[in-house]
Amino acid sequence: MFIIDVIKKEDATGELKLLYKMIERSLGFVPPHFELFATIDMEAMKEFAAYNVKMLSHETIDKNILPHLRLAIAQKECRTYCVGFNTKMLEKGRFEIDARQSILMQKVLKALQDTEKFDEKDISQLKEQGFSDKDFFDLLNYATNFMAKSKMIEVYLKKVA
Numbered sequence: 001m002f003i004i005d006v007i008k009k010e011d012a013t014g015e016l017k018l019l020y021k022m023i024e025r026s027l028g029f030v031p032p033h034f035e036l037f038a039t040i041d042m043e044a045m046k047e048f049a050a051y052n053v054k055m056l057s058h059e060t061i062d063k064n065i066l067p068h069l070r071l072a073i074a075q076k077e078c079r080t081y082c083v084g085f086n087t088k089m090l091e092k093g094r095f096e097i098d099a100r101q102s103i104l105m106q107k108v109l110k111a112l113q114d115t116e117k118f119d120e121k122d123i124s125q126l127k128e129q130g131f132s133d134k135d136f137f138d139l140l141n142y143a144t145n146f147m148a149k150s151k152m153i154e155v156y157l158k159k160v161a
Contacts (some may be wrong), residue, residue, distance in 0.1 A: 002156045006035040033153045060135045064095040069105050079150040100129050108139050
C-alpha cells in the first residue's frame with residue numbers, strides 16, 4: 001500500500017502499541033495512514049490523534065460532518081486513497097448531518113475552493129445559524145490540515161503502473 005514499510009498495529013510495542021490502542025478505542029480501528037504517520041513521526045502522530053479526538057468532541061461542530069467534508073475535499077483534490085477511505089466510512093456508518101451543519105460545511109468548502117468570493121456575508125450567514133467565528137475557524141483549520149495530510153498520504157502510496 002505504501003512505498004515504505006509501516007509498523008502495523010499487530011507489530012507495535014511499547015508507546016506505539018498504547019497509541020494504537022487509544023486510536024482503536026476512539027475510531028474502532030487503526031487506519032493504515034495512521035500507521036504510516038506513526039512509523040515516520042510518532043510525536044506528530046500523537047498530536048494528530050489528539051487533534052482528531054478534539055474535533056470529534058467539538059461542542060458545536062457535529063462529528064458526522066467530518067467524513068463528508070473530507071470526502072468532498074478528497075474528491076476535489078483527486079486524493080484517491082482518501083476518497084476510498086472516506087467513502088467506505090460513509091458506507092459503513094450513519095453519518096447524517098442536519099441542514100445547519102451542512103451550511104457550515106458548504107461555507108468551509110467555499111472558503112477553500114473560491115476564496116476570493118468568500119466574504120462578510122458568508123460569516124453573517126454562519127452567525128445566523130448560531131456558529132461563532134471560532135467554530136468556522138476550527139472547521140476551516142481541520143479542512144486545511146486534512147488537505148496537507150491527504151497530500152502526504154498520496155506521496156507515500158505505491159504507484160500502480
